[in-house]
Amino acid sequence: MRRYPGRLHTDPGQLFGRIFAAGVSSSTTTAQSVQTKALSTSITHSRQASKAQADQTKWGFVLLVPAALSAGLGCWQIARWRSKEELVNRTHAAFKAKPVALKDAADAVGSLKELTRISCEGIMQHDRSILIGPRPRSSMGVTKSGFTLVTPLLAEDGSNVLVNRGWVPAEWSQDAQLRGQGEPTGKVALAGVLRQSEKPSMFVPDNDAAKAAWYWLDVPALAKACRLSSDTPLLEALSEGPESTRGPTPSQMDVLARRPMPLGQSTSRESYPLPRAEQDLLHFSVMPDDHRNYALTWFALSAAVLPLGIRALRSRAKART
Structure with a gap:
């Protein structure tokens, strides 16, 4: 083989070997790169699948809780x-039962069930009356502020009972004429049902006997405030029908304007206190069907x-x- 000075002379076999080695190396690098990308893609898909499964579990529990x-x-x-x-x-069964005398109720008040019918005669002690409230009353679309009136009654046999006489307007304590119309003198006959203390909600304030602030019916505390025995029963007086529980009848314009009716515009049917009727005790803010x-x-x-x-x-x- 002829050689020329100043040129690089390489054996063809060696050159071919080098080219082949470079190709093999490049192929190996490409294969490794493909494997790396495939592994990375597999890991990514695996993570996404795990995340999707975790999301499904989370939403499953989120839906099961509600x-x-x-x-x-x-x-x-x-x-x-x-x-x-x-x-x-x-309550229906209690209304069908015969009334119990006050003396029997006072002797066994602890064993008597609530809503036991009671009849009694005696003298109302109006000077010991207590107002519970405020308790608004709605009639014919008109809402009026007022209170529940509780008055002790002294029976002829010497026994005592607290009487929930019903609702009175807010003017009751300041209007002597209004009180005079609703404070009978002498012996009176009452009929009603035995009631227990109310269970106030968490939003109702505590009673303060020292300040004469009464927000709910606490029978033992009311009896103590009236200087009576703590086991004195509470009788809720009931009217004979819904007619006596009706307040003043407003006009159509009064109803639309939600205008309170002055006491001077009362109808002849208006009489305070306003006791509840028997059917009122069968009505609840949430009825059984509700x-x-x-x-x-x-x-x-x-x-x-x-x-x-x-x-x-x-x-x-x-x-x-």
Whole structure:
């Protein structure tokens, strides 16, 4: 082979070997790069799948919690429905029973059930009356501020009873003429039912006997404030019918304007205090049918949400397998 001075002379075999080695090295690098990218993609997909499964589990529990709460509230409303129906039935039965004499009620007040019918005669001690409230009253679209009037009664046999005489307007304590019309003198005959202390809500203030501030019926405390024995029973006087419980009859314009009626415009049927009628004791702010409807609503909400939560958890279980 002829050689020329000043040129690089390379053996063709060596050159071919170098080219082949470079190609193999490049192929190896490309293969490794492809494997790395595939592994990275696999890891990314795996992480995304794990995140999706975790999200499904989270949403499953998020949906199961309100479903369980709704079912619990539905069961609670069912219990309230049954207890309210029992109270209504017990009230009906109490109204059909014969009245008990005051002396018998005073001797066994602890064993008598609430709403036991009582009849008594005696003298009202108006100077010891206590106002409970304020307690507004609505009639024919007109709302008036007022109080519940509690007055002790001294019976002929010497026994005492607290009498819830009914509702009086806010002017009662300042209007002597109004009080005179509603404070009978001499012996009076009363009929009503035995009542227990009220159960105030958390928003009702505590009674303050020292300041004569009474917000709810606490029978022992009221008896003590009237200088009576703490076991003195409370009688709620009842009217014979709804006619005596009606207040002043406003005109149509008074109703539309929500204008309170002055006492001077009272009708002949207006007489204070205004006792409640028997049917008023059968009416509640939430009636038994309302509790039943609430229960159906909560159960329907639970039935709508529960399948969604179960579906999310099942999808998670299938993804694992």
